[in-house]
Amino acid sequence: MKNPFRKALLDRTPTFGAWIQMGHPAIAEVLGRVGFDWIAVDLEHGVIDLESTAGLFRAIEHYDAVPVARLPFNDPIWIKRVLDAGAGGLIIPMVNSQAEARAAMDQAKYPPLGRRGYGYSRANSHGLDFTPYIQEANKEIAIVMQIEHRDGIEALDGILDVPGVDGAFIGPLDLSGSFGKTGQLDCPEMVQALSAFRSSCNSRGIAAGMHLVHPTPQNIGQALGDGYTMIALGVDNTLLAGAAQAALASAHSAIAPAASPAR
Amino acid sequence: MKNPFRKALLDRTPTFGAWIQMGHPAIAEVLGRVGFDWIAVDLEHGVIDLESTAGLFRAIEHYDAVPVARLPFNDPIWIKRVLDAGAGGLIIPMVNSQAEARAAMDQAKYPPLGRRGYGYSRANSHGLDFTPYIQEANKEIAIVMQIEHRDGIEALDGILDVPGVDGAFIGPLDLSGSFGKTGQLDCPEMVQALSAFRSSCNSRGIAAGMHLVHPTPQNIGQALGDGYTMIALGVDNTLLAGAAQAALASAHSAIAPAASPAR
Amino acid sequence: MKNPFRKALLDRTPTFGAWIQMGHPAIAEVLGRVGFDWIAVDLEHGVIDLESTAGLFRAIEHYDAVPVARLPFNDPIWIKRVLDAGAGGLIIPMVNSQAEARAAMDQAKYPPLGRRGYGYSRANSHGLDFTPYIQEANKEIAIVMQIEHRDGIEALDGILDVPGVDGAFIGPLDLSGSFGKTGQLDCPEMVQALSAFRSSCNSRGIAAGMHLVHPTPQNIGQALGDGYTMIALGVDNTLLAGAAQAALASAHSAIAPAASPAR
Amino acid sequence: MKNPFRKALLDRTPTFGAWIQMGHPAIAEVLGRVGFDWIAVDLEHGVIDLESTAGLFRAIEHYDAVPVARLPFNDPIWIKRVLDAGAGGLIIPMVNSQAEARAAMDQAKYPPLGRRGYGYSRANSHGLDFTPYIQEANKEIAIVMQIEHRDGIEALDGILDVPGVDGAFIGPLDLSGSFGKTGQLDCPEMVQALSAFRSSCNSRGIAAGMHLVHPTPQNIGQALGDGYTMIALGVDNTLLAGAAQAALASAHSAIAPAASPAR
Amino acid sequence: MKNPFRKALLDRTPTFGAWIQMGHPAIAEVLGRVGFDWIAVDLEHGVIDLESTAGLFRAIEHYDAVPVARLPFNDPIWIKRVLDAGAGGLIIPMVNSQAEARAAMDQAKYPPLGRRGYGYSRANSHGLDFTPYIQEANKEIAIVMQIEHRDGIEALDGILDVPGVDGAFIGPLDLSGSFGKTGQLDCPEMVQALSAFRSSCNSRGIAAGMHLVHPTPQNIGQALGDGYTMIALGVDNTLLAGAAQAALASAHSAIAPAASPAR
Amino acid sequence: MKNPFRKALLDRTPTFGAWIQMGHPAIAEVLGRVGFDWIAVDLEHGVIDLESTAGLFRAIEHYDAVPVARLPFNDPIWIKRVLDAGAGGLIIPMVNSQAEARAAMDQAKYPPLGRRGYGYSRANSHGLDFTPYIQEANKEIAIVMQIEHRDGIEALDGILDVPGVDGAFIGPLDLSGSFGKTGQLDCPEMVQALSAFRSSCNSRGIAAGMHLVHPTPQNIGQALGDGYTMIALGVDNTLLAGAAQAALASAHSAIAPAASPAR
Numbered sequence A, B, C, D, E, F: 001m002k003n004p005f006r007k008a009l010l011d012r013t014p015t016f017g018a019w020i021q022m023g024h025p026a027i028a029e030v031l032g033r034v035g036f037d038w039i040a041v042d043l044e045h046g047v048i049d050l051e052s053t054a055g056l057f058r059a060i061e062h063y064d065a066v067p068v069a070r071l072p073f074n075d076p077i078w079i080k081r082v083l084d085a086g087a088g089g090l091i092i093p094m095v096n097s098q099a100e101a102r103a104a105m106d107q108a109k110y111p112p113l114g115r116r117g118y119g120y121s122r123a124n125s126h127g128l129d130f131t132p133y134i135q136e137a138n139k140e141i142a143i144v145m146q147i148e149h150r151d152g153i154e155a156l157d158g159i160l161d162v163p164g165v166d167g168a169f170i171g172p173l174d175l176s177g178s179f180g181k182t183g184q185l186d187c188p189e190m191v192q193a194l195s196a197f198r199s200s201c202n203s204r205g206i207a208a209g210m211h212l213v214h215p216t217p218q219n220i221g222q223a224l225g226d227g228y229t230m231i232a233l234g235v236d237n238t239l240l241a242g243a244a245q246a247a248l249a250s251a252h253s254a255i256a257p258a259a260s261p262a263r
């Protein structure tokens, strides 16, 4: 069960991920076929349940993309269940202190690194690959901490020092909110925080991650130039909406000014 | 229950529809919010079951788009059940003769026009709007015949003469296959057939429909110019795939030639 | 697998059924616990799929009510699949001729009475009760023909003479529509048709069934007095709506005229 | 996204809600069509998952009722996910102290009032209405604290003083249990507690809420007279069961004493 | 999309399949991981809907087993929809005449071999592999006719002569029923019919298939010796039940005679 | 609602349970029909959601087996919701201290023993059996603590002394991990821990439970001999996999060495 996503994180080779909030396996098949390196199932924002998560993982794996989950919270139940469902990577949201990072890691790793419980599950082919799985899981599953609060920025060095942290994923919007400046992504506090984030990651050789909700050649180039190597491109709903809006706008243009649309 | 979609068909006012093959209600919500006039749930190609169809209709109606279904077949069970689920329009595939058109209409209309059975259902608010529904349904639900075989082209006048036909929807790819020329959409047989289709529709004042699977300003303008007024733009999976491919291509460009992607 | 519902039909002992259009197993549990003799899952009007039907049957059986299905159509696939799902009774809609009744029976019975296919399924505990099931099924599963068209009334004697018919279920609203008098349940044609229905059933000792969509002590007494012994009482959505309307009306009364409701 | 339910709470105008424990969207459609002001999805008692919750919200919104959720617990994951699913109101169960009320509010409000995370979700039309949503959500979503333990009664003033509390919802049965007197709703402790509850709400102008599980004109009038303005009427299962029992009782009466039912 | 299952049929190389009646994707994962060449989803007996079928196909494909469906009936809707869901093989039940075989083939093949409709679907990666799929599908998807009635035995040569028939699958139990001898698998009629079946297949080089519902080394060896090359082993429910019964029997033995079990 | 499973625990009469990780109700039906005394739905390992849990309970109850849930965690939300779904027994995983055991019991019991909230739910027939249920639940629902960490072994006496503990269930694999010796089930630490576990249970008359993931006559006999009375036999996926592997191995043997399989 070699995990190319985790290897790329450690090597700091750029990878590009997709992001699923509308939990239909056909969406995962489309995104997998398009060729993303990894696909994140967003369990924080969105209404995807665990059974559906497993269904999405099935579709993702078939296309050799790595199934990743952004968890709803730094929560022991979600960590264990999503891993057992077969996640190849976890993004733990809102990690604000070294203690929180340790707690997440403790749940995510089998002994002696942590106290994840052993059990047959989808992750080990329902028991048929149990032994190799429990031998490899601690090494192969990527654990990424999301930093999205000023407290997390302050605690960043301690967080990144927790053994097993494979990447740090910035959450700019929530971070700006924690400064009382929601959406002011270029305010001085944000500029300083993002700079601190990049240099902490860089000095430790920890992969830095970012989600470009509305990706453009410019912001992708900027992110790569800033040293981000784990880059999510768009969201399923956003990609669909953008393409649908463009098509409908073309149509509405085509009938104007001669006629106005039916509604 | 005035149906603006059927009114636009009768008035030959252009309307633009979306097309759902991946049956998740969030997709319907995105497409509804974007502002399509009607949204077709494709029950022919795709794996959407009836309960999911009802869920999609719920999402579509909320945004004041009209829920339409392209049925799997000219089949009495699917006609009755999809209507009871709340469809505002039906596209009946592969109608090849007047007899087939009559059979479809017979199932789709309450007596005395046909023999649709009466019953409480989602379409009439689970019985709470039963009387107004059964009084209006024959008048307000749009019935569209899909013509996608050379036999259907030959029988077209007879098909369009069946009382209750509100539109005719061309199926170019299947039509080309029926000439033994799959995908040769500009072959002489197709040119002639499409011309015959348009003039039959035109001479009777019947709305002509077309699905632009990959819509562009050019082909939308062409379709409008050809007199098509019921135009579907893209498919959910195609719109998503196109946008995802574009984003990923931008990303891959951004790292070349300095580096190659992780996979 | 003795079936008290079929026995009651043959004995013409009154039984009372519930009717499910909203396919949630909790609804089946409530109705089962309330104590109906049988519970019909309505696959004609409503959007219930087959997997959901099996889930409803599970809930119904637990309360010792007999699971019955009103099929979407006199259709071989639905007959076989719903029987394999575990139905204890079938109501075949819109049976208009002896040939149609024979066709339904042919699909519903194992050889030599018909040509239902043998297979492991939920009905025989997934194979664990296969032999007793296939030995008893022809005898124990109730087959009821729904008569809801003037053609069915005319063909009634022939329909009732088909071996295996355990009951005849009247469909008054559709029947009135077939006379061109939708909803005029007391028009002369209807009076005559219903009288003919009752006397045909009576003369053959075949149970007569009726669905009282809005049951009252009066119409229940009337139905029993008319000799109906298989009586469905209400629909899940209707019962719920009626009770909810009553509660809300009480509330609105309580605040008027001193105040008006918030909406 | 003006929320008439929250406005009514603040104005102390009576509103009437329905209560869903059986998680089928058709139930929500029936209750929405009947005309309740708001409809609560009960995630505490009942087995409704999050995806189903979103489906219920879809049905509720279509009828212009406000979707409310009673959460399983005062829990950060459920607060954030149910809000992102589109809730217009939350009932937080078992709030026993000011600290608990503050913790709930902290999760329910965006900065600077709290630390709810920003994200595209169903609540903001999958991102298409993101900016207006995050600007309005803190103002428009109603947060109601359920008081159902003697500790909560003692801490009531502190709880109601937490900024953002829009209503207080009494839980009489659990409250009686906390006094060791389960179901003795008229015992002196209860009389005193309910009186204290009403007067605390009243003195602060906070809306008081109550669930009449078995509503009657009498208890509705009593609740209104006591100053309750947020009143839930019945439960889906209770309303259905009551109506079904009445119908079946009528039927059983109609056949007695002449005959006894089949079971 | 080379299909090793169809190739093995044409080469008459033995393949072993699994059989799913309980439609959970984890079952498909277990059976896929165990290493079956193909896995049949039984849509005839069992209650699996189409969306679930697609989910099973996803799980099956991931393990490089070929997803096959036994259809509920020789029905155009099920043929087209299951193919679009991604089936690599179809088993058409109860084929009794050459005309029926031709009808099935007509629905299963794109023009010019038949009249399957073109459309984006899961089978062609939601359109992303549309062109290669429609070019290969007629060649790569295996079509197997199930012979399970004396009429089918009589018409066998005509059935096998229909171009595109890749295999013939015997249905012994239904066949015995058609002789009026349900379950008498060794009666003279059956012996003669099975012999005729094998020699017809053999003389044309058509693969013969059989389902060993309770496989043993003996009956597997027998089937291979008789020339069957497409062999299904057990059913999911039967395999589970047998293993569970064995475990429970061991347990009950272990406590007897010293003690009896709790129930 | 007498619970034979809890009675057997108290009497220390051996009972045998099945274990479900693949959440399909047909699996529960097969295992119920086979005759297990109780059936555990594994919510810790596996991806079963709450609605599916209710569906499994429905199937289990129908066969008079007692539905038990192994929870994902010692978590108040899961305890309350699974009980309301109708569990007859709970296995609380990873109980490591008396305080944790008390916390679990507090959530699992109605006042005055704990603070479980009262509400209509599936467990009390959606309110129709509310009063008897709340009177009996504290007495009839079995609460079993899973001991699977060295801390739990050290705290065992305190855990077992918590009023309401009906059984203790050993978790050998996790326990070995807590000693840093994953899978070394016969190491001295394990031998000592298991001996301590059995004698603590024995001295208090508390039922000891064990899960034999791969049951054999030998290990069943051993477990009974060691005094275990609550014994789970296999897992659904393991039983299925073992039987499928055996069938496929027989098949592969039958064609070797004469021929090799197709893949």
Ligand SMILES: [Mg+2]
Pocket (backbone or CB within 6 Å): A117, A118, F093, F148, F171, F174
């Ligand atoms: Mg464990």
Ligand SMILES: [Mg+2]
Pocket (backbone or CB within 6 Å): B117, B118, C093, C148, C171, C174
């Ligand atoms: Mg009818």
Ligand SMILES: [Mg+2]
Pocket (backbone or CB within 6 Å): C117, C118, E093, E148, E171, E174
């Ligand atoms: Mg058969």
Ligand SMILES: [Mg+2]
Pocket (backbone or CB within 6 Å): A093, A148, A171, A174, D117, D118
């Ligand atoms: Mg965030």
Ligand SMILES: [Mg+2]
Pocket (backbone or CB within 6 Å): B093, B148, B171, B174, E117, E118
């Ligand atoms: Mg077509």
Ligand SMILES: [Mg+2]
Pocket (backbone or CB within 6 Å): D093, D148, D171, D174, F117, F118
């Ligand atoms: Mg409570």
